[in-house]
Amino acid sequence: MRADAQRNYARLLSVAAEEIALNGADASLEQIARLAGVGSGTVRRHFPNRHALLAAVFRERVESLHAHAADLTGRPDARAALLEWLTAVTTSAATIRGLAVALNRDCGLEPGPAHEHCATSRLLEAGEPLVRQAAGALAPGVTVADLIALITGIALATENHPDPAEEANRLLGLAFSGISPSA
Template identity: 55%
Template sequence: MTAQRSDARRNYQRILTVAEAEVAAHGADASLEQIARTAGVGSATVRRHFPTRQALLEAVFRERIENLCERARRLSETDDSRAALLDWLHGLVEYAVSARGLADALTFEPPTDQPASHSCGSALEEAGTPLLENAIRDGAVRPGVTFHDLLTLSVGIALATEHHSEPAARAERLFHLAVEGISPVQGATET
């Protein structure tokens, strides 16, 4: 029984390692069959560990999402709530642009009143909401702006720029344009 468990752990790690490379190369549409072949396991083994494409994508991005969440916690302790929120959102957009497939993974999670437990989107929401609430409280962001508005905006920027010749530069420009849209006064300073 212990040998089976260690085989299962090795298979899981091998599948995840291959999936990370495939998602980096092909985005969220990476072939599950190709992942299985490259990992040296059957398709059923991939599906046993990752019953859905979303579950696989969540696992691929988990560590990096945790880093973004930790960054949000650190930034929530700063005095300038607007700068903290924009710094974190900028990091989210940069990561979504550079990590092929992340924006697609986040689009699978429409906003609901009941957050999905342990998902990338719910982890980001839990970490980023205090930053948004602080900025709204301080008058740095318009009341009524929701975390899902900001996540949708970030994902939209990443998806809209992924096929540009310079996606990071285009995303940067769109991010700065969007910031003026969430500022409480016209002509707010740039981030």
């Protein structure tokens, strides 16, 4: 990768992060190009579509959640470990504008090599051991995918709330323990 390409890539990533934080996942790619001082073609060269840009912007955060999950595996209280991780994911999804949308969208991609390395897949990988560990304490049939879908949904639904993270975590807590537990 040429030096100027690297510079532009970094600039774009940083500007895109700000712009997405400001305007959500539908931020204007042309505006990002303008703010980064590059042509619109350069954006599309580095990121062939919006999804690629979102993935790149959120990559670090997703990796950090991945690492967090790794830290939690093997904890004596598997249920608490799972809940801690789910809370961390929820907080990120509800706090970081655009992340929930990005997670939600890459569920709609056709399978393929790109799909295997997308943010959602990384989260599924990360959470799978935690779910397996806690399986005994979970309702039958619960999968990591269910939990990630639920969190994504909760984050999307609380986007307009005054305090998204708090509200999202409250809903997560309700769903985890049960809205109407006395079955």
